[in-house]
Amino acid sequence: MHELGVAASILDCVHAEAKRRPGSHISKVGIRLGEISGVDADSLQFGFECLVKETDLEPLVLEIEAVPRMQRCSQCSHEFRMTGYDPQCPQCGEFMTQCISGDQLDISYMEVDE
Amino acid sequence: MNRVEVEKKVLSENQLLAEHLRERYRESGVCCVNLISSPGSGKTLLLERTLERMAPTARVAVLTGDLQTENDAQRLARFGFPVKQIITGGTCHLDARMIGRHLEGWDVASLDLLIVENVGNLVCPSSYDLGEDCKIVLLSTTEGEDKPLKYPSIFAKAALMLLTKVDLLPYVPFRAELARENARRVHPQIEIIDVSSTTGEGLEQWMAWLERRQQAKKAGQAAATRS
Numbered sequence: 001m002h003e004l005g006v007a008a009s010i011l012d013c014v015h016a017e018a019k020r021r022p023g024s025h026i027s028k029v030g031i032r033l034g035e036i037s038g039v040d041a042d043s044l045q046f047g048f049e050c051l052v053k054e055t056d057l058e059p060l061v062l063e064i065e066a067v068p069r070m071q072r073c074s075q076c077s078h079e080f081r082m083t084g085y086d087p088q089c090p091q092c093g094e095f096m097t098q099c100i101s102g103d104q105l106d107i108s109y110m111e112v113d114e
Numbered sequence: 115m116n117r118v119e120v121e122k123k124v125l126s127e128n129q130l131l132a133e134h135l136r137e138r139y140r141e142s143g144v145c146c147v148n149l150i151s152s153p154g155s156g157k158t159l160l161l162e163r164t165l166e167r168m169a170p171t172a173r174v175a176v177l178t179g180d181l182q183t184e185n186d187a188q189r190l191a192r193f194g195f196p197v198k199q200i201i202t203g204g205t206c207h208l209d210a211r212m213i214g215r216h217l218e219g220w221d222v223a224s225l226d227l228l229i230v231e232n233v234g235n236l237v238c239p240s241s242y243d244l245g246e247d248c249k250i251v252l253l254s255t256t257e258g259e260d261k262p263l264k265y266p267s268i269f270a271k272a273a274l275m276l277l278t279k280v281d282l283l284p285y286v287p288f289r290a291e292l293a294r295e296n297a298r299r300v301h302p303q304i305e306i307i308d309v310s311s312t313t314g315e316g317l318e319q320w321m322a323w324l325e326r327r328q329q330a331k332k333a334g335q336a337a338a339t340r341s
Contacts, residue, residue: 002206002207002241006124006125006241009127012127027115036267038268039241085263085266087302095298095302097302105123105124105125106122106124107124108121111115111117112117112118113115113116114116
């Protein structure tokens with residue numbers, strides 16, 4: 001629903017980076033998108049393409065790296081990927097495990113043609 | 115071609131503003147809670163019941179967000195506490211800039227509790243940090259028990275789930291225990307309180323929860339001042 005706004009925020013960062021590198025073209029921007037970030041990858045990609053189309057940013061590719069949800073066990077500290085909404089620690093069976101990763105919405109890199 | 119590592123949050127501008135707000139709240143010992151739910155889960159009615167139960171001397175204020183109309187602010191203003199409507203004009207969530215703008219003219223330091231009622235939406239508000247101490251999610255008994263599984267982001271981030279409209283449980287096919295179980299599957303540490311704004315059930319517990327959060331904030335502020 002808010003993916004267009006998120007896409008616009010990514011483009012703000014691209015513009016800022018382009019400004020710092022006059023004469024170069026940014027051809028790709030890579031982001032890390034967590035499983036529970038609340039942002040849909042397809043909608044984000046679609047919104048991004050719409051905003052880039054027929055602007056001087058073209059051609060600009062958005063690469064989305066999906067980041068899975070990880071939990072840490074409060075008892076044995078085991079870290080595991082949470083699948084199928086099962087928070088239980090696969091090592092010791094503890095239910096009280098803490099989410100340690102999966103809400104990322106980060107820009108990780110840009111590819112610049114100098 | 116040159117690859118440049120960036121390491122920046124996509125919503126870094128919002129994040130920065132949210133951190134400023136958090137710092138302001140921390141300095142003044144203000145506890146800020148961010149209420150999030152689907153439209154119609156009972157956020158505004160719960161807030162009416164909440165303000166009604168506050169002592170007249172309570173230092174509480176409310177910011178309430180909607181796409182359009184001042185209706186909610188009008189409903190909440192009659193309890194005599196400061197209330198402001200945030201009209202987003204179509205945006206599906208509140209962001210930190212809107213909060214900062216609407217706090218202008220208010221003496222934040224004179225508050226103990228700032229309640230933010232987000233736009234009715236279970237998805238987008240979960241991505242935007244408003245500088246709050248905690249998010250609170252409402253799930254009503256007229257919705258599905260699987261909402262925590264369908265919209266895990268907000269249930270994973272909320273400190274408290276309020277199960278609202280529990281007075282309707284005898285009349286709806288809602289399985290409350292399953293809803294609680296689903297919420298705990300997404301977030302094992304989530305606290306849960308059952309409430310009914312109609313009968314008043316659970317409201318004492320809810321008020322006590324808010325009070326504890328405020329006390330904890332004050333204690334944290336006092337500790338920070340001493341050190």
